[in-house]
Amino acid sequence: METAEIRDVVFVNGAVRLAGSLGLPAPSRSARAGVVLVGGSGPTDRDNDTFFPPLRHHLLNAGIAVLSYDKRGVGASSGDWRAATLTDLATDASAALDFLRSQPEVQARTAGFFGHSEGGWVVLRAATARDDLPWVVTNSCPGVSPAVQERYALANHLRETHPGSRADTESTLALYDRLVEAGRRDADFATALRLVDTAGRPPGLAYYWADLDDRLWTFLKRKQDHDPTTDLVGLRCPHLAFFGGQDRVVPVADSLHVLGAALCHAKRPRRATLTVEVLPEADHRLQSPGTTEPAPGYLDKLTRWLLQH
Incomplete structure (x- = not known):
């Protein structure tokens, strides 16, 4: 055959x-x-x-x-x-x-x-x-x-992995929004890292943040508002x-x-x-x-x- x-x-x-x-x-x-x-x-x-x-x-x-x-x-x-x-x-x-x-x-x-x-x-x-x-x-x-799509995915992830933690979900999404705004200002990776550290590195953000480094941050900034x-x-x-x-x-x-x-x-x-x-x-x-x-x-x-x- x-x-x-x-x-x-x-x-x-x-x-x-x-x-x-x-x-x-x-x-x-x-x-x-x-x-x-x-x-x-x-x-x-x-x-x-x-x-x-x-x-x-x-x-x-x-x-x-x-x-x-x-x-x-x-x-x-x-x-x-x-x-x-x-x-x-x-x-x-x-x-x-x-x-x-x-x-x-x-x-x-x-x-x-x-x-x-x-x-x-x-x-x-x-x-x-x-x-x-x-x-x-x-x-x-x-x-x-991409910015809107990633927020949607992150929100679903937080609701599924942290059910009942509405305040934690909202604060993590607010941090995500601050990172997007930082990207629009062309902030460098060190600035983004400080935002995450200041917020206490909420564990739910790892869905979006875990693999980020300087090069990937630059890529995401470039495409986020496509x-x-x-x-x-x-x-x-x-x-x-x-x-x-x-x-x-x-x-x-x-x-x-x-x-x-x-x-x-x-x-x-x-x-x-x-x-x-x-x-x-x-x-x-x-x-x-x-x-x-x-x-x-x-x-x-x-x-x-x-x-x-």
């Missing part, structure tokens, strides 16, 4: 060397479409932890070629994602798409982007810079800014947006409002249709909560839409 082929590949974006995995359907089947998978926040590799492998397997079985890659500075890729802007990461995604389209097994006009979480912001930015995309898919991509609305309005291709109804990381209702407003904007091209799928029982990764299994219907809905477009 023929199986899909998955091989290590390398491509470049300027001075950055990006390493990834290219999956091609079984040799007897030409690729019916191609997709670049772009991972979420932090040091995400080509598998986005454990999220991408089952997605890759399903897409390959549907005859769809798949390329995913280590974020710059992660795994076998050079560079440093913490020194990058979202636009830099978008040009990495665009270089990945060009590489995928250069493969003889892939029909160039069929290939587009899939971005998970922060990767959604990345692929929306990459999509608005191109005129040749057939479609773009975002998966749990916030319609709000507004995806401009890219949503500038889309020139069909857009499929997935959300999980049990997502505790992204404010889904607020994100849907932003997507709807962008869709109705006078400057949004008519070709840029919007399809939204909210799976009521799915979490941030569109999995059934407490499991690593894709939510029922998720993968079938994804492949059906891709092959229709």
Whole structure:
């Protein structure tokens, strides 16, 4: 029985060397479409932890070629994602798409982007810079800014880990707000550290603060007020947006409002249709909560839409 082929590949974006995995359907089947998978926040590799492998397997079985890659500075890729802007990461995604389209097994006009979480912001930015995309898919991509999204996630974390401690929750969120304001003033990491120390380093803040250092603080300052609305309005291709109804990381209702407003904007091209799928029982990764299994219907809905477009 023929199986899909998955091989290590390398491509470049300027001075950055990006390493990834290219999956091609079984040799007897030409690729019916191609997709670049772009991972979420932090040091995400080509598998986005454990999220991408089952997605890759399903897409390959549907005859769809798949390329995913280590974020710059992660795994076998050079560079440093913490020194990058979202636009830099978008040009990495665009270089990945060009590489995928250069493969003889892939029909160039069929290939587009899939971005998970922060990767959604990345692929929306990459999509608005191109005129040749057939479609773009975002998966749990916030319609709000990173600062608003992180506050929502932190609030949920505090309520779930410190139930009944309303005063502690509010004081930790107030500290978070002070850190965001410090970032807007371009305060250095030492200043941010003093704010946290003065507040007594509340344990609940570790959800947001635990891994912060000078370079990561600088990265967060740079992106915290990113507004995806401009890219949503500038889309020139069909857009499929997935959300999980049990997502505790992204404010889904607020994100849907932003997507709807962008869709109705006078400057949004008519070709840029919007399809939204909210799976009521799915979490941030569109999995059934407490499991690593894709939510029922998720993968079938994804492949059906891709092959229709």
